[in-house]
Amino acid sequence: MRGLSTKAAFLCASGACALVYQTMWLRELRTVFGASTPANAAVLAVFMAGLGVGSAIFGRRAQRSTTPLRLYAHLELGVALSAAASPFLIDVTRALYLAIGGSSTLGSAGATVVRLVLSVVALGVPALLMGGTFPAMARASSHADPDSRKPLALLYGANTIGAVVGASASTFALLEIYGVRKSLWIACAVNALVAVIARGVSRSEPPLALDDVSGGVAANEHATTTAADATTTAMSRPAPRAFVLAAAFATGFAFLLLELVWYRLSAPLLGGSTYSFGLVLAVALFGVGAGGCLYAWLGPTRATIGGFAITCALEAACVLVPYGFGDDIARLAYFLRELGD
Numbered sequence: 001m002r003g004l005s006t007k008a009a010f011l012c013a014s015g016a017c018a019l020v021y022q023t024m025w026l027r028e029l030r031t032v033f034g035a036s037t038p039a040n041a042a043v044l045a046v047f048m049a050g051l052g053v054g055s056a057i058f059g060r061r062a063q064r065s066t067t068p069l070r071l072y073a074h075l076e077l078g079v080a081l082s083a084a085a086s087p088f089l090i091d092v093t094r095a096l097y098l099a100i101g102g103s104s105t106l107g108s109a110g111a112t113v114v115r116l117v118l119s120v121v122a123l124g125v126p127a128l129l130m131g132g133t134f135p136a137m138a139r140a141s142s143h144a145d146p147d148s149r150k151p152l153a154l155l156y157g158a159n160t161i162g163a164v165v166g167a168s169a170s171t172f173a174l175l176e177i178y179g180v181r182k183s184l185w186i187a188c189a190v191n192a193l194v195a196v197i198a199r200g201v202s203r204s205e206p207p208l209a210l211d212d213v214s215g216g217v218a219a220n221e222h223a224t225t226t227a228a229d230a231t232t233t234a235m236s237r238p239a240p241r242a243f244v245l246a247a248a249f250a251t252g253f254a255f256l257l258l259e260l261v262w263y264r265l266s267a268p269l270l271g272g273s274t275y276s277f278g279l280v281l282a283v284a285l286f287g288v289g290a291g292g293c294l295y296a297w298l299g300p301t302r303a304t305i306g307g308f309a310i311t312c313a314l315e316a317a318c319v320l321v322p323y324g325f326g327d328d329i330a331r332l333a334y335f336l337r338e339l340g341d
Helices: 002-033 037-063 068-100 102-140 150-203 211-225 230-236 241-270 274-298 305-325 328-340
Strands: none
Touching: 002 037, 002 068, 002 102, 002 150, 002 274, 037 068, 037 102, 037 241, 068 102, 068 150, 102 150, 150 274, 241 274, 241 305, 241 328, 305 328
């Protein structure tokens, strides 16, 4: 468990750095593309797409690696170096966008396409490498408890709690004290330090066998198929791969959609300052991270489709609760705002 805690600390620190990067990139690219919703959405889309593609590419490589913690360290170092170079690429992006003429020349649709392409140029490499860090660390921790998803939940929760720290610190402290670029380079230094420490820890860990994960899955499937109770067999059978991927896509889509909707809905209550988005982002991520940690501590040993369905139903019900209060929340915000004086 001690080794798992160390790995969770690594992911917590890298999660904090990732959200500092995202916040600073949004601020930097606002000076290029403007502060409109489509401009912000283009940057967020490229960032999230990089994470997804990187996870798919490096996830396969991590499963074939016998030293995944070393792979994680190399990815983190790559993130630090490429993120450190991103301000200069953003300068190039600014020059290209202005040379093209921006939205006044390209129109709304054309400008959106150009923003996406230029955002890929500026942010694509660090976002791609960031996407591979979690699968590498998950593979490095696969031996902790092969039959349980709790270690994975702990890593996920720690990574997201780190993101809360990064979003809060960058929004409410770093920007005020150091400005955009110095804040970004501070995060790069922390990221590089994480990479160096992880590289050192990897030297003390024995190489993993390639069948650590696949062998455990095969053994579980064999035990499942030879169980005497047909009902137990049906309940413990792994979910179809297509269902898992579709469910992951749907829940990710819903979360980002809710994040943007909550930001728009909270603007009349919290005001339209730059702190509002950081506050909504920090609260949303805190919920995700806390949920992951609670599952690691209190959740069932074996994940089931039924448990996933119950979680989704509770999430949907909780999303509807604020609407049940109607205008009372707006009235409460109005009266509480006076306390700010």
